[in-house]
Amino acid sequence: MNPTVAVVGPGAIGTTVTAALHEVGRTPRMCGRTARENLELQVEGGRVVVPGPVQIDPAQVDGAADLVFLAVKSTQVEAAASWLKALCGPDTVVCVLQNGVEQESVVGPYVCGARVIPSVVWFPAQTQSDGSVWLRGEARLTLPDTSASRVVVQTLGGTRCSVELAADFKSVAWRKLLQNAVAGLMVLTGRRSGMFARGDIAELSLAYLRECLEVARADGAALSDDLPQEIVDGFRAYPADMGTSILADREADRPLEWDVRNGVVLRRGRAHGIPTPISDLVVPLLAAASDGPG
Known part of the structure; x- marks a missing residue:
């Protein structure tokens, strides 16, 4: 049945x-x-x-x-x-x-x-x-x-x-979260996956992903040093017009999932005593894009 x-x-x-x-x-x-x-x-x-x-x-x-x-x-x-x-x-x-x-x-x-x-x-x-x-x-x-x-x-x-x-769901979930976190940069540029073909965006993305990776490991995830590059390569392999749900929400002026996708890295980084300078910049910008005022 x-x-x-x-x-x-x-x-x-x-x-x-x-x-x-x-x-x-x-x-x-x-x-x-x-x-x-x-x-x-x-x-x-x-x-x-x-x-x-x-x-x-x-x-x-x-x-x-x-x-x-x-x-x-x-x-x-x-x-x-x-x-x-x-x-x-x-x-x-x-x-x-x-x-x-x-x-x-x-x-x-x-x-x-x-x-x-x-x-x-x-x-x-x-x-x-x-x-x-x-x-x-x-x-x-x-x-x-x-x-x-x-x-x-x-x-x-x-x-x-x-x-x-x-069996190790935590590692799988953090792996996807890293992908979602860096996709948040699309909101700040208003661009789709094609933007990752730019060398400067790829460099910024790798730095952000390495920061996220350190927090994920401190939280108990077992993830490879190669993961940041794999994620950036994945975005570069997508069709240039491929979007993401958080970008679609921004374009429609809906509230963004900035906290569960990006804010969590900042919060857990602080809990583990890990510096997160890129998150310190990205998270407030996403929060403002979502919630205002202005």
Whole structure:
């Protein structure tokens, strides 16, 4: 028997997971802020249309789900609290599809005793002007190797969204956080991945990533000295027009996930007594871009 599933937040990531489940006959409940007749995922060779509607009233939820994919951004968790209250019970597993290394502490207070599973999302999905989502690569998640994670493995088994279990999840999560942190520089320039082809931007990015790497190691992550160069090379290999979610939020004048993507490096660096001169500059600029005033 398949578990009952809900997806809260049918944006780029949530739509991808919803469409992956729909393709194999496991269409989840769709919960969000905006009423929509359907969700649409553009994939190589075609489109996946998931018939709706998207539910917008938590009061109409008819009971807890076995598995909830929380696909809202960290800045939207409090606004999603009513959905979590309606969908979660003590036996529910909440898989958090968000950035950062603090997912459990951010989401935990809102889930009514449910088990929270952090994840690392590895796929590039972008919302288009018509509301559809363009999946620009293979969909893949990494989860910690726990019994609760196996509910997610079972649910997504045989779909276009693969799931890996990591014994050292902390290192995987910090590796992705370094990638997200340096992507924050796109906000400060208003440019996409093509900017990393500049020698000066590559040099700045490497210095920032080495600073982040030192903090990650102090926090218990086992990461290679080669990782900063690998990340910069990865951005250089992307299409020049490839964006990132934090840049899309800046362009739309929405609040930014600056704290979970960049501020955490500054905060944990201070906790470990590690100087973070680049973070000292980048984080206030991102915070101001997000929150103002002005």
